[in-house]
Each structure stands twice: as structure tokens, then as C-alpha cells.
Amino acid sequence: MTEAKPQARTIALSHLPANLRGRVPQFAPAPPAATKVKLPTDGTAGWYSRIPTDQKVAFITIDDGWVKHPLALKLMQAADVPVTLFLEVDAVKSDPQYFAKMQAAGATIENHTITHPNLKGRSYESQKREICGGADQLATLYGRRPVLFRPPFGNHDHNTLRASHDCGMKAAFFWKETTNKGKVRFQEGPGVKPGDIILMHFRDRFPDDFLAVLQAIHKAGLTPAKLEDYIP
Template sequence: MIEAHTITHTKLSGLSYDAQRREICGSADRLGELYGRRPVLFRPPFGEKDTTTLRAVRDCGMKAAIILMHFRDQFVEDFIAALQGIKRAGLTPARLEDY
């Protein structure tokens, strides 16, 4: 499963709506052309987003902004902190395959 992550991996928060939309929709459009399936999930580079990012994600036809974690030395601590934050926010973790 391949999902979207922007064209140039730039920090999105603070950019204009048009700039964010180009990055987000552009990556989804290109992946759709290459693989015959347009992504439905999006993860902002560096995990940084603002309300403009969320609006652009929605307008680009995607369902969610997601968390991506890398396997680093502190992965276990990071994962536990993420799960605690998810719980505090009243959210439920799910597998990408379910979407």
C-alpha cells in the first residue's frame, strides 16, 4: 500500500493553501498515475501540519492525516508516548490496511 507524503518533502505548516495543495494533491495525483490507485491517506513531512494542511488534505480527496514512526533507538519510548497521546485525544489506532 502506497500513500501520500508530498512532492518535495517540505515543511507544510505556514505555507499558503495553494502551495500546500500543490504538494499534497500533486503527490497523490502522481502516485495514482504511476500505480493505478490514488492514495487516500496522507502523512505530512516531519509530522508538522496546521489547519490549512488539514483543509488541503480534505480538498485533495484524502481521508486522514496519519502518524508515521521510524525505527530508531528510542522507538519503544516514542511509540508508548504516541499511544498515550492518541488515548488522551480520544482516538483509536488502526492498521493502514483497514483503510
């Protein structure tokens, strides 16, 4: 997403139900990425649950794609902040245009496998089929081949990171906060910390979850930033 001009923000907010408009915080534009992570040089993708930065930023990531809430796009447009979508091919193929509209509004689409298996413990070839296949199919659907990856359930092993690298994924990600039913759960005490990666899903209560994440970031004095900007 890009910085909304006041008029554009007003228009985007007007498309939301009245009970949601006052719950969308306004953020200053994210600062340019001061530094980028250092990726491994051993033939594996990087693994991160937080981006090591002192900048006052956090990262919103949204997984899967099974539930296609009618207000999700409108909320993203009203908030006008960067989001990264880790999409599962099987979840999005019933309505790929739903996510194409988010991409057109500024969201970045990344890889979350084809069928959402638990990759940990599987053979290298099995994991590579899921990771490369997910990236290839998302490229066909959305015109850009993903370069970032989230393993289903956050479960991974050395084969996951090796296959990710060999499939063109620069980095793979865990998280520091999760959100469900409008509640943010913290791994390391209360409050979002600079560089934290926050996990959401496309679920029935998407508005509550998205607004809870925005409010938690705002309360911490941080700004949502684009995850991809911090990866070489």
C-alpha cells in the first residue's frame, strides 16, 4: 500500500461500515529501509521471526486465503499500509481475482505452498515440489513469482530452507505475534517490538483481526512497513 492522500483516505473510509471507520488508525509513511538482513551463503534461505532493525516499524503478514471476507480489501485500502500475503494455491484458486485486487491496491503476494502440508520431516524432493510449485502457480496467477516463503504452521527443517533457496525463495518466516478473533497474542511480553513480524489469516473475523493488528502497531508507536524492502 502507499500513503493515502487525505481525500483518498476519506473516500476509502467512507466505503466501510460506520462502526469500523473510527477504528482504523492513521500512520505516517514508513521510513525507507535503513538496512537489509544478511542472507545465508550456505545454499539455504534465511529464517526470520523478526527483522533486526531499530527503525520503528512492524510487518503485517496474512496467510492462506480460504475465507474471502467482503470487507478485507476495503479495510486494506482505508488503512493504506503495506501488507504481505502468503497465499496457499489451493485456497486461492477458487477466486484468484479476490487477491489480484489486493495486489493492485499495493499488497505483495508471496508463497505458502500448494496444499499446506506440514513440511517438517518430509524429503527434500517432497518439500521442493510444494515450494517450487506454489511459487510457479502464483506467478501464473499474479504475474510475479514470489521470493519469500512461509512454511505451513511455521514448521520447518534444514530441507525446508534448502528447498526454499533452490526454488528461488530468499527468506522464510515465522512470527512474533499472532491474531485471532480480534485478539493479538504476544510471544515476548506485551506490545509489538520494532521489526516484529505479525501473523494473521484470512478468517471469518478478518475485520476484527486486521483492526486489532493495526491498533497494536499504532499503540506501540510503530508504523507498518513493507517486509520485502528489508530483504536483499
